[in-house]
Amino acid sequence: MKRAVTISVNGVSHATGVEPRTLLVHFLREHLNLTGTHVGCDTSNCGACTVWLDGMAVKSCTVLAVQADGSEVTTIEGVSANGELHPMQRAFHETHGLQCGYCTPGMVMAAIKLLEANPDPSDAEIRRGLEGNLCRCTGYENIVAAVRAAASGVTV
Amino acid sequence: MIPQAFEYEQPSSVADAIAMLGKHGGEARVLAGGHSLLPMMKLRLAAPDALIDIGRIASLRGITDTPDAITIGALTTHAEVAGAEVIASGCPILAETAAGIGDLQVRNRGTIGGSIANADPHGDLPAVLLALDGEATAEGPNGRRTIAAADLFVDYLQTSLSPDEILTEVRVPKASNSAYVKFNRRAQDWAIVGAAAVVHGSSARIALTGVGSKPVRAAAVEAAFDGSNTAEAAGHAADGLDAPSDTAASGEYRAHLARVLVRRALEAAMAR
Numbered sequence: 001m002k003r004a005v006t007i008s009v010n011g012v013s014h015a016t017g018v019e020p021r022t023l024l025v026h027f028l029r030e031h032l033n034l035t036g037t038h039v040g041c042d043t044s045n046c047g048a049c050t051v052w053l054d055g056m057a058v059k060s061c062t063v064l065a066v067q068a069d070g071s072e073v074t075t076i077e078g079v080s081a082n083g084e085l086h087p088m089q090r091a092f093h094e095t096h097g098l099q100c101g102y103c104t105p106g107m108v109m110a111a112i113k114l115l116e117a118n119p120d121p122s123d124a125e126i127r128r129g130l131e132g133n134l135c136r137c138t139g140y141e142n143i144v145a146a147v148r149a150a151a152s153g154v155t156v
Numbered sequence: 157m158i159p160q161a162f163e164y165e166q167p168s169s170v171a172d173a174i175a176m177l178g179k180h181g182g183e184a185r186v187l188a189g190g191h192s193l194l195p196m197m198k199l200r201l202a203a204p205d206a207l208i209d210i211g212r213i214a215s216l217r218g219i220t221d222t223p224d225a226i227t228i229g230a231l232t233t234h235a236e237v238a239g240a241e242v243i244a245s246g247c248p249i250l251a252e253t254a255a256g257i258g259d260l261q262v263r264n265r266g267t268i269g270g271s272i273a274n275a276d277p278h279g280d281l282p283a284v285l286l287a288l289d290g291e292a293t294a295e296g297p298n299g300r301r302t303i304a305a306a307d308l309f310v311d312y313l314q315t316s317l318s319p320d321e322i323l324t325e326v327r328v329p330k331a332s333n334s335a336y337v338k339f340n341r342r343a344q345d346w347a348i349v350g351a352a353a354v355v356h357g358s359s360a361r362i363a364l365t366g367v368g369s370k371p372v373r374a375a376a377v378e379a380a381f382d383g384s385n386t387a388e389a390a391g392h393a394a395d396g397l398d399a400p401s402d403t404a405a406s407g408e409y410r411a412h413l414a415r416v417l418v419r420r421a422l423e424a425a426m427a428r
């Protein structure tokens with residue numbers, strides 16, 4: 001049986017019905033067509049599905065849409081404003097912090113929160129802070145470089 | 157994968173939640189942070205008929221400081237425990253343990269009550285609660301009771317909570333000379349073995365995770381410890397232990413880890 005929820009996503013309120021077993025990531029991708037949030041695993045490990053739920057980075061594959069009722073969700077589609085990339089997105093672009101790009105939306109969402117909590121992290125703190133996000137391509141070096149670049153503001 | 161269909165209930169009080177558990181007669185599960193239960197449901201290792209989502213019960217949140225102890229509401233997240241000043245100063249082992257669970261995203265959702273109730277044999281908090289000699293409060297149809305950590309963990313994923321009880325809060329005594337050290341190989345992995353040490357002068361309470369189906373006290377270390385002989389006492393950490401072998405490690409290696417990690421935990425606790 002469907003259950004009524006009201007979830008605000010990237011500033012737009014959606015009042016709709018969802019099956020209780022609907023995962024937040026599927027609500028975003030399949031109900032709202034916001035396919036920037038990815039699914040990379042079945043085990044809550046990869047972090048490709050990371051979004052902000054009431055301002056906190058969470059794995060949207062491990063939250064039920066009904067648990068997000070009344071909450072505000074921000075996805076990768078919601079971090080840029082007026083067609084301008086977010087500085088973290090720009091940093092990933094400029095330092096080649098991605099190859100296939102599958103992990104990138106989740107990385108960016110987690111990395112922005114990392115810098116909010118710790119504006120000037122060491123490389124070790126960046127690696128530790130992104131522990132919940134796996135990348136199969138880059139070997140992480142350029143991801144760390146991207147976060148460092150975003151932290152120091154050296155992007156054009 | 158998507159979990160099997162279930163009925164979803166959203167109680168607004170503990171009393172409501174207990175009534176809903178009763179209504180579903182043992183086929184319902186409590187949902188807290190969902191970071192153990194939902195992964196199991198996605199893999200269809202669990203398929204409850206109903207979920208009683210306690211996530212909106214405000215009385216289950218928050219941290220209360222008293223002179224000798226700290227009381228933590230069951231729904232308090234790992235991130236909140238890790239970030240609380242009263243816990244960092246009064247019970248550093250708990251703050252450090254919460255800060256080391258999983259990853260940032262897991263800590264933002266997972267709760268202290270869920271970790272204790274789940275009793276994963278590789279979980280960090282059950283061993284820490286045992287070393288601290290802490291306790292959990294549970295409420296059920298027959299009222300409220302307090303369960304000492306020593307009586308709480310029964311077996312693999314099993315506690316002495318009954319299926320119609322809600323764990324409402326966790327209480328830990330203050331313990332400034334306390335530390336938790338775990339070992340794993342990969343980022344975000346559960347502990348292969350973890351050691352919790354709580355030192356009071358010349359005595360210590362030590363508990364281990366990852367060496368059996370539930371957390372255990374390292375009684376031989378506790379008996380040997382005299383307040384300064386950390387290396388010698390820690391050498392007894394695997395005495396009487398029959399640690400399991402699996403894909404992560406052999407039993408022999410776990411015994412080795414237990415000895416090393418107990419020494420490090422004792423040293424760290426005494427240095428605080």
Ligand SMILES: Cc1cc2nc3c(=O)[nH]c(=O)nc-3n(C[C@H](O)[C@H](O)[C@H](O)COP(=O)(O)OP(=O)(O)OC[C@H]3O[C@@H](n4cnc5c(N)ncnc54)[C@H](O)[C@@H]3O)c2cc1C
Nearest residue numbers: 186188189190191192193258266267270271273279280323
């Ligand atoms: C990627 C990943 C990595 C992780 N790494 C670690 C780690 O390193 N160390 C570690 O210790 N844990 C780890 N965890 C588990 C995490 O700590 C979970 O948050 C925790 O085990 C369960 O808490 P929860 O609030 O999410 O509970 P839930 O998943 O909601 O519930 C777990 C179980 O407890 C029951 N339950 C929950 N709350 C109550 C209550 N108040 N009263 C009665 N029953 C209740 C539920 O019915 C269920 O059976 C990890 C999880 C993930 C996904």
Ligand code: FES
Nearest residue numbers: 040044046047061
């Ligand atoms: S899809 Fe892998 S953690 Fe969510």
Ligand code: FES
Nearest residue numbers: 099101135136137
């Ligand atoms: S860029 Fe391919 S997974 Fe990270």
